[in-house]
Amino acid sequence: xxxxxxxxxxxxxxxCAREIKNGERVFIGIGLPMMSALIAQNTHAKDSxxxxxxxxxxxLSRRVPWSIxxxxxxxxxxxxxxxxxxxxxxxxxxxxxxxxxxxxxDKYGNLNTTVIFGKSGNYKNPKIRLxxxxxxxxxGSSTGETTxxxxxxxxxxxxxxxxxxxxxxxxxxxARQRTKLVGKGPSSLICQKGIFRFHPQTxxxxxxxxxxxxxxxxxxxxxxxxxxxAENLKEAEPPLKIxxxxxxxxxxxxxxxxxxxxxxxxxxEFFETMRQAYKEVVLDF
Numbered sequence: 001x002x003x004x005x006x007x008x009x010x011x012x013x014x015x016c017a018r019e020i021k022n023g024e025r026v027f028i029g030i031g032l033p034m035m036s037a038l039i040a041q042n043t044h045a046k047d048s049x050x051x052x053x054x055x056x057x058x059x060l061s062r063r064v065p066w067s068i069x070x071x072x073x074x075x076x077x078x079x080x081x082x083x084x085x086x087x088x089x090x091x092x093x094x095x096x097x098x099x100x101x102x103x104x105x106d107k108y109g110n111l112n113t114t115v116i117f118g119k120s121g122n123y124k125n126p127k128i129r130l131x132x133x134x135x136x137x138x139x140g141s142s143t144g145e146t147t148x149x150x151x152x153x154x155x156x157x158x159x160x161x162x163x164x165x166x167x168x169x170x171x172x173x174x175a176r177q178r179t180k181l182v183g184k185g186p187s188s189l190i191c192q193k194g195i196f197r198f199h200p201q202t203x204x205x206x207x208x209x210x211x212x213x214x215x216x217x218x219x220x221x222x223x224x225x226x227x228x229x230a231e232n233l234k235e236a237e238p239p240l241k242i243x244x245x246x247x248x249x250x251x252x253x254x255x256x257x258x259x260x261x262x263x264x265x266x267x268x269e270f271f272e273t274m275r276q277a278y279k280e281v282v283l284d285f
Contacts, residue, residue, distance in 0.1 A: 001242075002239075003238060003239045006221070006256065008211060009192070011212075012190055014039060015067035016033060016036035016149050016239075017043070018040035020037070020147075023049050024097050025096045026050050026095070027095050028051065029100040029135070030052050032149055034064055035250070035256045046084055052069070053068040053081065056073035056077045061108055062250075068134075068135075090138055090143060091182060095139075095184050096145070096181075098147070099146070100149075103116070105162045105168075107172075107205050107225050107227075108198075108204060109168025109169050109205060110161055111140065111148065111197060114128050115163050117162045119230070137165060139169065140183070141167055144183055145186070146185065147189075147190065150189070152191035153219075153258065154270055160232075167179070168185050169186070174205040185203070192214075193219050194208070194209050194211045194214060195207075206228040206230055211285070212233070
């Protein structure tokens with residue numbers, strides 16, 4: 001049953017979840033990808049194994065994790081590894097998909113999460129200093145393919161990024177293959193306006209799916225290069241009611257979906273909300 005009401009962030013989370021195929025081993029990054037993992041795990045991808053940078057492998061969480069090392073990433077897990085072991089397995093080609101974010105991206109899916117120069121800045125004196133790679137470089141370099149989830153805003157989709165934190169398809173074509181990186185690079189990008197994919201030969205990004213309320217002209221105005229549009233541009237497939245129910249169960253306060261905190265809520269109210277949510281989640285794997 002199709003959901004009657006849903007937000008764009010909920011649509012982003014579900015769209016990202018749908019990129020995950022059943023049986024895949026998936027390295028999950030911080031933020032909205034964590035919600036997408038739970039949606040996939042509780043619907044069409046029950047045989048997938050989800051891996052988190054903090055060490056959890058194959059966890060069955062009872063609430064959405066709020067960080068890569070939050071307790072739910074290890075709940076009912078198959079194992080908990082040291083970080084170096086997880087990335088060693090990734091470099092060895094054991095992970096099928098990575099789901100990551102970024103602050104700046106170019107037409108070939110190269111990501112920057114390190115530094116924004118600004119008009120007159122440089123690496124040593126930038127406009128913005130970002131958190132850096134974390135595990136994103138390893139994930140982007142070595143997983144079978146990557147799904148990117150980020151906001152489309154002016155200045156984020158640029159002709160040339162200021163710093164390559166995570167390699168995408170480099171300069172396009174066979175450039176990535178020549179470097180002998182293990183992974184195939186990004187296959188999809190999900191933002192609040194739609195879904196982008198990468199041409200199989202040129203590796204250039206193009207718009208494939210349009211989200212409700214967005215237009216091609218609006219999207220083009222936010223991108224610094226002449227973005228290509230799929231000949232058969234699709235409309236987004238809406239979430240199902242079960243997807244919305246899963247998000248409400250695992251994130252009852254809507255934190256991962258951007259809800260503002262309730263400053264009037266005391267600890268007892270918060271605790272009771274989370275306790276009831278935990279009781280409602282049934283792990284039937």
